[in-house]
Amino acid sequence: MKARKDGKETRERILASACSVFAEKGFRDATVVEICKLAGANVAAVNYHFRDKSSLYLAVWQHSAAEESRLYPVDGGVPREATPERRLAGIVGSLVRRLGDQGTLGYFQKLKIMEMAMPTGIIWEVVREYREPFRDNLKRVIREMLGSGAADADVERCERGVVGQCMVVKEALREPFSTRTPDRMSARDFEEWTAHIVRFSIAGIRAIRNHVKNRR
């Protein structure tokens, strides 16, 4: 009946603050007080708009996952008919460009790493839903490149390897594991990383293809 707009506004301010605070501190170390202070809202607003901290966290994930697959599609914008090599480049480009997102999505990468390292258990469903199409797509590309002789395990290992290479681009370059500040990475840097990973991986996958052929 009575739809007030100010309510939705603070809801979104809180969601935005929650994104950055959760990403900075993790689910456990982020406090509701801090999120609300950043949003210029009262603590009770979290209860009112989201029920509790966990549900707020879930909302952050749902929002971010949806936004991410909108801005960085799983195919990287490369058409399905393209060669597998070009499609691989599209996928890696998407993965790496996400890391450099300066807007609402750069933080989400950190959130994902944290969740991988110490699962809260709150967002399993979301992850499965948004990750499965991505993995399936990447596996399909790799399977084409490997040829018919490849086993599922071969595909899986290559897929893991590609993702692993992309993951460390930014996250592993932090204290205490590095003294570099990855926040300084430019768009050019990300392009170079993408090109590197694609070149490296294409050669790697071909080597596995050859090995598989000789194995039989």
Add this chain to the structure above:
Amino acid sequence: MKARKDGKETRERILASACSVFAEKGFRDATVVEICKLAGANVAAVNYHFRDKSSLYLAVWQHSAAEESRLYPVDGGVPREATPERRLAGIVGSLVRRLGDQGTLGYFQKLKIMEMAMPTGIIWEVVREYREPFRDNLKRVIREMLGSGAADADVERCERGVVGQCMVVKEALREPFSTRTPDRMSARDFEEWTAHIVRFSIAGIRAIRNHVKNRR
């Protein structure tokens, strides 16, 4: 003057419990009460033997890092005179075998991932000390394989890629990112992963070498 042995014993029981509890829950979510209960000791014992929770965490890292470089040397047991390819295999083998350690060290890999995702700031010094020789060694191997035309950035990217591939072997295969249970991986599985990563990476590095040559 008066050195009692029972003191050292509970100290070590607490240290052992701390290893597993910290690895299971992370620094923040692990509680002193739980650690002590597992160790069969009183809460105050942490204060007495380690000063506080942070120092206990530090002690866990110092212990684990020392143990790790003892059991899994940075060169993987391959002599310095061996070909870079063989030395690479030694390094990757060390990295991957660590993941499968069933003893006191399997947990430490989780701890490292957590610290990478959400640094506590407590153990920076330890990480730098134990990681630098490892990275230097790996970079040296890769530089040899890349040839003299390679820039530092090329070496760095390859090095990151190799480490990234190793990292995801176990950690990324967990809920919610996978439904596999990596605890079931056998020694054979780890060998296959090692062989895969080595083959993949040698081909990748060669491709980068060729590209670098043509670039000039």
Add this chain to the structure above:
DNA sequence: AATCTTTTGAAATGGCCATTTGAAGTGTAT
């Protein structure tokens, strides 16, 4: 303007947890 509903605010509640405290217990040395 009067009324209803949505939204906000400040303070209170209750739980969890690291750390402290001071006394009691225990091995070691004289």
Add this chain to the structure above:
DNA sequence: ATACACTTCAAATGGCCATTTCAAAAGATT
């Protein structure tokens, strides 16, 4: 045996934080 330092213990302390509560404020509807 006695004294002494080392070690353990149970209970208290104090801080932090999510969540609740209930009254006040304010948009919407008539």
